[in-house]
Amino acid sequence: MDLRGIGLPYNASTRFIEENVNKGLGDKVAIYFRDEQITYRQMQKRVNQVGNMLKTLGLKMENRVLINCHDTPEFIYSFFGSIKIGAVPIPVNTMMQPSDYEYYLNNSRARALIIHQDLWENIQHLRKRFIYLEHVIVISESDVKTVEGTLSFYEMMEQASEDLKPCHTQYDDSAFWLFSSGSTGNPKGVIHLQHDMEFALNSYAKNILKLTENDICFSASKLFFAYGLGGGMYFPFGVGASTVLVPERPTPEVVLQAIEKYKPTVFFGVPTLYGHMIDFTEKNNKRYDLSSVRICVSAGEPLPVVFLRKWKYLYNLDILDGIGSTEALHIYLSNRIGDIREGSSGKIVPGFEAKIVNEEGNPLPPNEVGDLLIRGDSIAHGYWNLHEQNKQKFLGEWFHTGDKFYRDDDGYFWYCGRSDDMLKVGGIWVSPVEIENCLLQHEAVLEVAVVGVTNENDLVMPKAYIVLKDGVDPSENLAKELKEFTKQHLARYKYPRIIEFVDALPKTTTGKIQRFKFRIS
Structure with missing residues (x-):
């Protein structure tokens, strides 16, 4: 149903969690995690408990909750539990540097942080620099002592009620944020709505x-x-x-x-x-x-x-x-x-x-x-x-x-x-992706990134950074072979004028090649 403009309540947690229980799927497995099988009904109860847990801390509609969790059921409980009370969960990359989390927390002005123990240990030394953060809720193994100044996710969740009515959010209310990868600058907080x-x-x-x-x-x-x-x-x-x-x-x-x-x-x-x-x-x-x-x-x-x-x-x-x-x-x-x-x-x-x-x-x-x-x-x-x-x-x-x-x-x-990766070679647009796809067909090539470099006349020419497969040694002869290989499969003006063999390519955590790092190196 399209609820836009009607003003009726719409809460994404209700839609994606409770509706399955109401449709008779309560006993069906929702999550396979290690050797656990978590049903929709069990998940619904945990989502409600996390929502109630956050309410007891004073979290309310539009308050932001940063989620720094591995791919575990607690991520899901925290995400939908936040949405159910009208708060705004913000999942963030677990593989970043401590300074990145300082940025995420201060930029988003999150009042609460839900985080796995090992991840908190990496950033706890910066605690005083988290300007808006009031509550640190740590997910740890049951036999790990709660770190001073933090709250235990499991203790609080177990004490919370399993019943929770959804907040009166509407179709176009904020639901959650995601941070962009920030491959060319600071990550941007991307605001997504309930629908x-x-x-x-x-x-x-x-x-x-x-x-x-x-x-x-x-x-x-x-x-x-x-x-x-x-x-x-x-x-x-x-x-x-x-x-x-x-x-x-x-x-x-x-x-x-x-x-x-x-x-x-x-x-x-x-x-x-x-x-x-x-x-x-x-x-x-x-x-x-x-x-x-x-x-x-x-x-x-x-x-x-x-x-x-x-x-x-x-x-x-x-x-x-x-x-x-x-x-x-x-x-x-x-x-x-x-x-x-x-x-x-x-x-x-x-x-x-x-x-x-x-x-x-x-x-x-x-x-x-x-x-x-x-x-x-x-x-x-x-x-x-x-x-x-x-x-x-x-x-x-x-x-x-x-x-x-x-x-x-x-x-x-x-x-x-x-837009900033395209190359104009001899006045003709050249796609680096096309050259990369061609080189990847060669049996010696594992990964490749192509960027534009300028020659002595300030004219752009393609340069390929290549990671070779295990057991293949770099050599001038191989570089010549790869250039000829490209000429045979593409228009000749597209071949890489320079080939440099490297051990690895710079990438974002999503696996996207960061060509700009080669351009500025």
Whole structure:
């Protein structure tokens, strides 16, 4: 039901948790976590207890609660428990430096912090610098003594009531924030509303993935990412399905073993992970049992065609490549089951609209590269406290993604890089992604990043930073071979004039390559 403008109450916690119990799914497994199986009814009680716990601390509507948790049930209890009382949960990346958490807490002005013990130990020395923080609620093992000046998550939760009425929030009230990755500056607080998760569920999960209550979802991308929040939490809960939570770092072995153990039907990964899982499988000459999986999803960056083909060869599984953003909450361009165009980001997801424009904002015809703008009802309310950036990015109903794309005559969208990643070589736009995808097809190459550098005449030329596969040694002859390989597969003007072999590529925690770091090095 579309509740916009009607003024009726709408609380996302009620929609994604209580509705499943009310529909008779109370005894169904909602969460697979280690050797636990947590039902919807058990989850509902825990969500209510956390909500009541926060109320006893004086938290109320619009108060912000920072969540710094691993992928565990406590993350979910804290997220929906906060929303249920009208507070605003803010999940943040668990892999950052202490100074980053100082920024998150002070920028958001969060009154409460829910955090795992090991993560608190890394930042507790900065406690006096958290200007607005009143309550630190630590999730620790039952035999670990509560740190002085903090509260015990479990003790407080167990003492709280299991009954809780939802706060009288409405469709367009704030529900939660997510911080953008901040690859080119300070992270931005992205404000999402109560209805945004439902829109993403209906547009992508139901339309593209055909998700039903019979599915089990597993997202290797963590819950604090917009991509993982959908695939690992509100997508399955939105249809009464189940999710698998794995708190460990998603190495190829951890992920493949988890798929064998929990037998998910839908798997969410990122291109870098698929590449490492392929390499891990081939290197160990062992194919894991992924027969439970009916479809795989990829987002974060374009999926190299070579990964798509190798994954299909190794595991007979298709990968639906798509693109989304923190601001849009989830995927808005995607390939479809039975309709995959290799190398493309697919077509517009139902419910969204897209247009490609030139620098003046005028729509471009098919096959011309321009800036991608999208609109849809899960696009964020805006950035917290960033007036100028809001004006630049949120253009009425349209959001300026910062991505360069073109749309072909059949309606498929083709990614050409970030607006500041595109190269103009000899007066012609060149996509670094196209060169990278070509080099990844060479048997010696594991990962690659292409950027533009200037020669002695200040003309731009492509340079490739390459990570080689295990056992392959860098050499001048190999560099020459890779240049020739590119010339054979692409227009000659696109080949990388310089190749530099490196041990690793700089990436965001979502796995996106940070090309800008090579440009400024």
